[in-house]
Amino acid sequence: MLTPVVDEDGAPFWGYAAQGELRVQTCADCAEPRFPPRPCCPHCQSFASEWRAVSGRGRVWSFVVPHPPLLPDYAELAPYNVIVVELADAPRIRLVGNLVTGPDAPLNSFPPERIRIGARVQVVFSSAGLPQWILERP
Amino acid sequence: MAVAPDTAGIRGVTGIKDATAIAGIGQTSFARQLTENERTLACRAILAALDDAGIAPAEVDALASYTMEETDEVEVAKALGLGDLTFFSKVGYGGGGSCATVAHLAAAIATGQATVGVAWRSRKRGSGPRPWRNTSVQLPTPAQWTRPFGLLRPSDEIAMLTRRHMHEYGTTRDHLFNVALACRNRANQNPDAIMYDRPLTREMYMTSRWISEPLCLFDNCLETDGALACVVVSAERARDCRRTPVYIHSAAQGLPAQHHGMVNYWNDDPLTGPAWTAARHLWKHADFTPDDVQVAQLYDAFTALIPLSLEGYGFCGRGEGGAFTEGGALESGGRLPINTGGGGLSEAYVHGFNLITEGVRQLRGTSTAQVPGAATCLVTAGEGVPTSALLLRS
Numbered sequence: 001m002l003t004p005v006v007d008e009d010g011a012p013f014w015g016y017a018a019q020g021e022l023r024v025q026t027c028a029d030c031a032e033p034r035f036p037p038r039p040c041c042p043h044c045q046s047f048a049s050e051w052r053a054v055s056g057r058g059r060v061w062s063f064v065v066p067h068p069p070l071l072p073d074y075a076e077l078a079p080y081n082v083i084v085v086e087l088a089d090a091p092r093i094r095l096v097g098n099l100v101t102g103p104d105a106p107l108n109s110f111p112p113e114r115i116r117i118g119a120r121v122q123v124v125f126s127s128a129g130l131p132q133w134i135l136e137r138p
Numbered sequence: 139m140a141v142a143p144d145t146a147g148i149r150g151v152t153g154i155k156d157a158t159a160i161a162g163i164g165q166t167s168f169a170r171q172l173t174e175n176e177r178t179l180a181c182r183a184i185l186a187a188l189d190d191a192g193i194a195p196a197e198v199d200a201l202a203s204y205t206m207e208e209t210d211e212v213e214v215a216k217a218l219g220l221g222d223l224t225f226f227s228k229v230g231y232g233g234g235g236s237c238a239t240v241a242h243l244a245a246a247i248a249t250g251q252a253t254v255g256v257a258w259r260s261r262k263r264g265s266g267p268r269p270w271r272n273t274s275v276q277l278p279t280p281a282q283w284t285r286p287f288g289l290l291r292p293s294d295e296i297a298m299l300t301r302r303h304m305h306e307y308g309t310t311r312d313h314l315f316n317v318a319l320a321c322r323n324r325a326n327q328n329p330d331a332i333m334y335d336r337p338l339t340r341e342m343y344m345t346s347r348w349i350s351e352p353l354c355l356f357d358n359c360l361e362t363d364g365a366l367a368c369v370v371v372s373a374e375r376a377r378d379c380r381r382t383p384v385y386i387h388s389a390a391q392g393l394p395a396q397h398h399g400m401v402n403y404w405n406d407d408p409l410t411g412p413a414w415t416a417a418r419h420l421w422k423h424a425d426f427t428p429d430d431v432q433v434a435q436l437y438d439a440f441t442a443l444i445p446l447s448l449e450g451y452g453f454c455g456r457g458e459g460g461a462f463t464e465g466g467a468l469e470s471g472g473r474l475p476i477n478t479g480g481g482g483l484s485e486a487y488v489h490g491f492n493l494i495t496e497g498v499r500q501l502r503g504t505s506t507a508q509v510p511g512a513a514t515c516l517v518t519a520g521e522g523v524p525t526s527a528l529l530l531r532s
Contacts, residue, residue, distance in 0.1 A: 002285045002286045004282035004285075004286050005281065006282055010282050014282075036398070042396065062298045062299070064289070064350045064351060064352070066288060066289075066291070066293075066350045067348040067349060067350065067351070070288075070291075077288070080288055082287050082289045084298055092404075094403045096283055096284045096401070097287050098288065117302070117305045
């Protein structure tokens with residue numbers, strides 16, 4: 001499986017995720033959250049930022065179900081789902097992830113036909129430190 | 139019928155409107171696998187375009203191509219015996235760069251930086267490596283937000299926007315089929331198209347294998363080897379060339395605020411992509427409107443890009459792109475015939491350059507699916523990435 005190729009701006013996100021925390025880069029001056037992480041606030045041009053903890057609740061904004069040809073590790077799991085989650089605390093921040101049946105469950109553990117746009121989801125973390133998503137009310 | 143523009147030469151021109159024209163086009167054959175290498179194919183396409191225009195290689199003083207083009211301008215110029223170059227340019231973002239290569243030449247020629255420009259694209263995608271087969275490929279860092287979760291290919295990335303468009307606006311697979319069918323029907327009229335002898339039916343489409351739900355096999359462009367080129371000169375010069383000039387009426391690039399290429403999920407409004415930005419500039423500088431466009435060549439790496447482009451370029455309202463495809467609107471004789479050579483879905487996928495050459499053929503009156511009397515044509519580059527577009531007129 002692919003692991004994130006982390007850059008300097010993204011490193012804190014992955015660092016917090018490895019500790020089981022979902023945090024979002026937020027401007028320390030105007031409090032505007034932003035994603036993906038970057039050095040400067042597009043709203044007020046401040047270079048001061050902090051990493052704000054969010055509730056980890058969100059809704060499915062969209063989803064796809066990839067089929068081969070895919071990279072070998074992913075082809076083995078296909079068809080699996082990929083979702084985009086709109087965060088409840090910051091609706092314009094949408095994270096790509098997978099809807100799974102529980103922490104560390106494989107990408108294909110949740111049946112694609114049961115996924116609905118708008119479904120409420122909750123973040124969990126894999127042992128590799130990747131944010132994953134489960135239904136808030138399974 | 140359009141009136142011939144009277145903008146002569148470069149003096150006194152305040153913009154690029156009709157100041158330049160495409161005077162020649164050329165291409166190699168298209169196939170899943172060609173034996174010659176990309177540099178050879180590029181040379182053949184460029185020489186064909188210059189011959190079409192009746193211009194000698196030594197007169198070329200400007201080149202433009204894509205940043206993903208692997209045939210370097212130094213090598214191309216040397217191989218072909220081009221003259222001293224005074225302008226060369228490369229445009230980024232893959233298929234988003236197609237129309238901008240021509241636009242850069244038009245701007246250079248209109249402002250006197252060069253006199254004869256060639257834009258080209260040579261690509262062996264059919265026989266070349268496909269990135270998702272090789273785990274050792276170096277991932278660009280923005281991919282840290284998508285690839286680990288299995289969102290691997292452009293098809294997956296655009297399928298995400300497609301599903302959302304379906305959810306918000308009721309766009310259906312039948313709408314996407316309408317796009318695939320229009321392109322295939324035109325390819326069935328074009329002997330140069332890879333899918334010339336391969337008709338498509340609704341049953342074939344609906345029962346085909348998935349690539350990334352909701353996109354199936356026929357929603358995805360071809361994998362093609364081939365090269366194309368076109369020659370840009372001043373409008374005045376073009377009138378002395380072999381062929382009927384095709385004037386570059388308006389041109390634009392588009393990189394919207396807070397855009398994130400292919401996975402444009404992180405701005406306020408992900409369903410209004412780069413097409414919207416390019417369109418605003420394009421129409422601002424044009425003497426006509428979308429209602430006056432008689433034929434369009436819309437970038438079709440995926441069928442779902444067509445509804446997004448129809449909305450972005452103003453052929454219908456927001457969310458109406460799927461419904462626009464109904465009733466044969468995109469077919470010959472319909473409200474807006476598209477991709478009359480077959481497009482990336484059914485003629486060849488050469489990062490959209492075949493859409494430019496087909497636009498030229500329509501305005502010369504030489505398309506294999508000619509729209510009678512076509513005098514205006516919109517050509518677009520890849521939607522979903524920083525893009526570009528051209529309004530061409532005869």
